[in-house]
Amino acid sequence: xxxxxxxxxxxxxxxxxxxxxxxxxxxxxxxxxxxxxxxxxxxxxxxxxxxxxxxxxxxxxxxxxxxxxxxxxxxxxxxxxxxxxxxxxxxxxxxxxxxxxxxxxxxxxxxxxxx
Numbered sequence: 501x502x503x504x505x506x507x508x509x510x511x512x513x514x515x516x517x518x519x520x521x522x523x524x525x526x527x528x529x530x531x532x533x534x535x536x537x538x539x540x541x542x543x544x545x546x547x548x549x550x551x552x553x554x555x556x557x558x559x560x561x562x563x564x565x566x567x568x569x570x571x572x573x574x575x576x577x578x579x580x581x582x583x584x585x586x587x588x589x590x591x592x593x594x595x596x597x598x599x600x601x602x603x604x605x606x607x608x609x610x611x612x613x614x615x
């Protein structure tokens with residue numbers, strides 16, 4: 501019985517950690533930002549997302565990075581998704597979101613500038 505429970509736990513965990521879901525991509529992207537691994541973060545982005553990551557790299561003054569975040573929920577509409585999360589920066593909690601687009605079957609963090 502313990503082996504069955506372990507197998508089910510591992511199966512659920514692997515499913516939850518699917519790389520090609522909006523939440524899975526958001527977690528990988530935010531983990532890269534937390535580690536200041538900007539080059540790796542760019543692999544999870546659209547071209548406009550890459551520009552935003554480069555801007556973040558240039559603005560990084562070595563201060564407190566994104567160290568703590570908690571995914572709240574996601575919303576998917578067709579090939580567009582939003583992942584809402586809470587993060588802690590400089591000891592203060594903030595609500596934030598990432599916008600993602602599905603391109604060639606893969607979810608990518610997008611940073612399209614809007615008026």
